[in-house]
Amino acid sequence: MAKNNAEIQTHFEKYEKLLGGEKNCEKKIIVLDEIKNNHSDTRLKSAKVEHPTIKMDMELLIESKVHDKRSFKFKLRAKDLTVEPFFRFDSDGVSHLNKIPLTPLNELKIDTPHFHKFDNEGRNIAYQTDSLKNPTTREILLNDVSLCMAHYCDESKTYYNSEYIEIKQTPTSELDLDTDSFNPLNGVDYE
Amino acid sequence: MNKYHEIYENIKFCFDQLWSFKYRGAETIEIITPYSTTSNKFVSLFLTKRDDKFIVSDGGLLNSEAYESQVDYDNQYLLKILYHYENHYQIKTTTDKKGCKHYYKTTTSEILVPNLIYDLAQFISMCVSSATVELDDLKEKEEKETFRKNANAFLESIIDKGDRKFRASLDKEKYRTVRFSAIIEKRNRLSLISYVTGSNITNYSNSIARTNLNFEIASNSKYAPYIDNKIVLMNDSADGYAPVLLSNQINILRQHTNNEEPLKWSEKEKLKEILK
Incomplete structure (x- = not known):
């Protein structure tokens, strides 16, 4: 069962300050040249x-599927606050159910792409910005990881010396694969 | 029309709004269903047609932990539950090239596609939710065991065999339940060592609480005059180790350790000096 994040609930004021303050990333360009442990199909890179x-160890984690350039995640994590990332973006993946009381059922489902943050009860809340709700801007963002990152920079107030952070999904040592729209049924044999 | 009809219409409207879709290339559509899981995700299914057959598949999402629930295939209780659902909904399985399991159903009749969606969505929802039940806290067990073994091995390397006892109580009668991770006895003087660890912050905090309680009892026991050291060995590489959040709890430990900072695992070499 999904549990509320007790650490964020307890330290909610600090959480809001952490998210609301302009944070500085150590790198302007993040090259995804590492592979995630136990997930050979996912590239990963972190930056301080x-x-x-607030003096606290904090990192920005970038994940991207090797064969699906439109599938990536951005996460901010501060382990001294909570082990769970405290602000996240998912470009693809399953829809989230926001367990917000007194909200009509049809408003509780949030499709991807979406952001995740926490409310004062420690509930994990997914949301879409106007740019993500609009089909045209959504497509533009999903087709360019660095544009999406710029949107994340603004939402999370994380920059490199007040400039947008850029992402390179394919390291220079590897070929840039041209991938089709992701279809999980491709190449799978069904009886 | 009775007075509840409008509410009924709203129920239908809201449920209907929970359906959505994404195109996955020209040959497949992802159907995001109103069925949800206790991990707060909605079940996505993928529909395609090959020759004359409609295929509804979970796209490997259950097996790849996309629903943020990990199926523990070593847990016999969970497997029994999953097999029960698999049989009941007559679900087929296949494996993709990466070794990921796909759950699916097929039909040649287009009008029966909704039946497939209904069965598979129920199945995925129940499997994911069942897998989120904490039937056994394996992670915590593993965390404690690993740290205990590492710490014991270190003490073995610096303390003679005859001077040390692991998982030992102060005595086997009155203080049988007051056990320490290690007791070092040299020339009738005692050093009590308690390991503190946890796979999450709650378990870590509980581990500190247990240590406090045991040291409190030892301080008030008849053995108190013989105790030279009460040592806390904190696993600072554990997932649950969050010194800022646990500062109040850690501070309480100081009253048992002559107001000194509890010893961190990364500083374990200091034990050589303390236990000399």
Whole structure:
């Protein structure tokens, strides 16, 4: 069962400050030249992030599927606050159910792409910005990981010396694969 | 029309709004269903047609843990539950090239596609939700065991065999339940060592609480005059180790350790000096 994040609930004021303050990332360009442990189909890279007043180890984690360039995740994590990433973006994947009381059922489902943050009860809340709700801008963002990153920079207030962070999905040592729209049934034999 | 009809219409409207879809290339559509899981995700299914057959598949999402629930295939209780659902909904399985299991159903009749969606969505929802039930806290067990073994091995390397006891109580009668991770006895002087670890912050905090309680009892026991050291060995590489959040709990430990910082696993070499 999905549990509320007790650490964020307890330290919610700190959480809001952490998210609301302009944070600085150590790198302007993040090259995804590592592979995630136990997930050989996913590239991964992390970079250190600093908050202007809250001194805490913090990192920005970028994940991207090797064969599906439109499938990536951005996460901010501060282990001293909570092990779970405290602000996340999912470009693809399953839809989220927001367990917000007193909200009509049809408003509780949030499709991807979406952001994730926490409310004062420690509930994991997914949401879409206007740019993600609009089919045209959504397509533009999903087709360019660095544009999407710029959107994440603004939503999470994380920059490199006040500039947008850029992502290189394919390291220079590897070929840039031209991938089709992701279809999980491709190449699978069904009886 | 009775007075509840409008509510009924709204129920239908809201449920209907929970359906959505994404195109996955020209040959497949992802159907995002209103069926959800206790991990707060909605079940996605993939529909395609090959020759004269309609295929509804979970796309490997259950097996790849996309629903944020890990199926523990070593857990016999969970497997029994999953097999029960698999039989009941007559689900087929296949494996893709990456070794990921896909759950699916097929039909040659287009009008029966909704039946497939209904069966498979129920199946995925129940499997994911069942897998999120904590039937056994294996992670915590593993965390404690690993740290205990590492710490014991270190103590074995610095303390003579005759001077050390692991998982030992102060005595086997009155203080049988007051057990320490290790007790070092040299020339009738005692050093009590308690390991503190946890796979998450709650378990870590509980581990500190147990240590406090045991040291408290030892301080008030008849053995108190013989105790030279009460040592806390904190696993600072554990997932549950969050010194900022646990600062209050850690501070309480100081009252048993002559107001010194509890010893961190990364500083274990200091034990050589303390236990000399």
